[in-house]
Amino acid sequence: NAGVTQTPKFRVLKTGQSMTLLCAQDMNHEYMYWYRQDPGMGLRLIHYSVGEGTTAKGEVPDGYNVSRLKKQNFLLGLESAAPSQTSVYFCASRRRGPQETQYFGPGTRLLVL
């Protein structure tokens, strides 16, 4: 099992450009999450999904959109990138149930110029 994978690992964008980050998991997990990590702020939840076809806003959703068309994939989109979106993005997944462990991907480093 590959676990949670993220594509790409690193990307540089210009302000106003768009891009999509892909998260894939092969553990048949129902729940998937997108976080951003900034120095001194820990991880903040952007959006999450509790199942195929469903998404919900997290703590810092503005400027991002997500889609969960397939159970194993969770896409994070930036329609018009801003320098404030320079960050490291982590995807995570877990099974349904409050006592299930959350597994993290290796991260995507995004730089917006």
Place this chain on the structure above:
Amino acid sequence: AQSVTQPDIHITVSEGASLELRCNYSYGATPYLFWYVQSPGQGLQLLLKYFSGDTLVQGIKGFEAEFKRSQSSFNLRKPSVHWSDAAEYFCAVLKNDMRFGAGTRLTVKP
């Protein structure tokens, strides 16, 4: 507001010394509690978790944590730190979703 607080941004300990990393939460009821470790350039790895029962939980790599309801705390401890423990440590709580503290960076002196 509901939050997770790690009061120490950076801690330095000597190799072989004991370690305690602090975590406090402010939720109405006891949430599920976690400690994660992140090495530079890596994702997060689960060290241990608390759901209920025994308030002292054992994790991987020789770490343990104690849940104290009266103090709303879930502090992480290790009796003897190794150089390879140098990393960033995150406390997290799960209520409706997972919320993380800002992290504590651990430096280990030789």
